[in-house]
Amino acid sequence: MAQQRALPQSKETLLQSYNKRLKDDVKSVMDNFTEIIKSAKIEDETQVSRATQGEQDNYEMHVRAANIVRAGESLMKLVSDLKQFLILNDFPSVNEAIDQRNQQLRALQEECDRKLIALRDEVSIDLYELEEEYYSSRYR
């Protein structure tokens, strides 16, 4: 594989930020999920009354669930940003797409011209007969 080119600072920073977002979001999902499972454990001895502990656990689970959803949405946004970056900066695939498009258009153009030339040959035969008919008629 070719040596890594020196990216402009902005692009390198952007890609590093993508990595960071990925790590943070995945960590957030895993940690919050693990904590929800842990807090589902029923303990015999609690520092506060059972009702209070239940309320606290309820609130904590709500917050952690919201965090998981937020991290999931952040991952979706990251995927969207990656798609955009890919479309704009993945030169090998952009080059291939342009080449394919050029080939398609050139093939269509050649087919049109080929058919026009065949049409010209056919029409010239008919026109020859039409001219003969016209110039030997009383309307010329």
Place this chain on the structure above:
Amino acid sequence: MATYSLANERLRALEDIEREIGAILQNAGTVILELSKEKTNERLLDRQAAAFTASVQHVEAELSGQIRYLTQVATGQPHEGSSYSSRKDCQMALKRVDYARLKLSDVARTCEQMLEN
């Protein structure tokens, strides 16, 4: 159609990752719902939890791979290629066809008029 296969492969992979992220949240919700029941189905619980963990790891690995690929491939310069010239040539060819069709219809109309007269 193999036209945009290379670009589409990566974009399709990213779309699969999006679906998998949705599945991750779904699995997490199923596990917590199952835990909230009085009588939990342990097998379902284990299966969903394993699926959750595997999906999270898979998503992380895939996205890291995509970012690594972009780090290798991106140059920071805008792409200046275009298919404009071949598009213009093709457009001119289609205009020639239209013109030929127009002239042929004129000739056909003239011949019919002469025949009627």
